[in-house]
Amino acid sequence: MTLATVNSGAGPQTGVCSPLATPPRLAYARRRGAPQIEGQRVGTMATFAYDLITIGAGSGGVRAARLAGGYGARVALIESSRVGGTCVMRGCVPKKLLVFGSAYGPAFADAAGFGWYIDGARLDWGQLIERKNAELDRLESVYRRILAANRVTLIEGAARLVDAHTVDVGGQRLNAEKILIATGGWPALPAIRGIEHAITSNEALELPALPARAVVVGGGYIAVEFASIFAAAGAAVTVVYRGEEILRGFDDDVRAALATAMTGRGIVIERRRRVEAIVREAAGLSVRLDDGRVLAADAVLYATGRRPNTAALDLEAA
DSSP states (O other), X not given: OOEEEOOOOOOSSSSTTOTTSOOOOOOOSSOTTSOOBTTBOTTOSOBXXXXXXXXXXXXXXXXXXXXXXXXXXXXXXXXXXXXTHHHHHHSHXXXXXXXXXXXXXXXXXXXXXXXXXXXXXXXXXXXXXXXHHHHHHHHHHHHHHHHHHTTEEEEESOEEEEETXXXXXXXXXXXXXXXXXXOOEEEOOOOOBTGGGOBOHHHHTTOSSOOSEEEEEOOSHHHHHHHHHHHHHTOEEEEEOSSSSSSTTSOHHHHHHHHHHHHHTTOEEEOSOOEEEXXXXXXXXXXXXXXXXXXXESEEEEOSOEEESOTTSOGGGO
16 A cells, blocks of 8 residues: 555645745655666666655645655646645635735724724725735745746646556546645535535635625634634624534633624624524525524525545545
């Protein structure tokens, strides 16, 4: 078995998860400048097109590919979406940009207490999304330059395992001595009636317009962050959480203080509640709770967990 897995983490910063960090001295058989035999690793009889195929171009996959390529390995990196992965393209980085952008609203309100009056201030959500996307484009170009500088072959498409050494990408078959799986996670959605009307954090980062009424289902940090972003930007927000208090597993004092702060910003927190159905109606979405009440919404964001993004890989083939 030659498969390995790695968890994809943070974005372009120095550190163990970053492709920009200085690589350690690795005892690798094929150093840059050493004699090389195309298609064959020194000391083995098997021939492969690559020494390493990495599936997934998130922070973990990019770093692994960059390090191996930098030391002379023949590396292919396969990605079906954007180079940069969850944190850079669909997580930490774009979320922080929306946090920074939406935070000006409460700041303007607080400024009045110090004699500042900013007449006509408003948020153009569409422009915020455009500026966020421009920054993601810049970061992706950085990742692509890093890969090219380390002689990594970037292959765009969806990978499927054929056997322990072979990957199929849109009908093209590639083989390698080792295959590294670094596909990260994907938002999980429950099987309730009308779940097709819900969005996840992926879609929330691409909303062309700010929803006037948002229902956020979940009580973890992703749910709390997006609830706070929407509320700061001017939306009416309700959080629906099945537990006793948000942020289970965090410090109890922090949990209570944050819940109080969110409530003070106008966010309604419905504790010990579950969503039974989501219905699309002429006026928007109706969110039916387990106590019989119905919440009106323009967007319903589910942030109730993630699962490994491996369903389409055919792992059993390896």
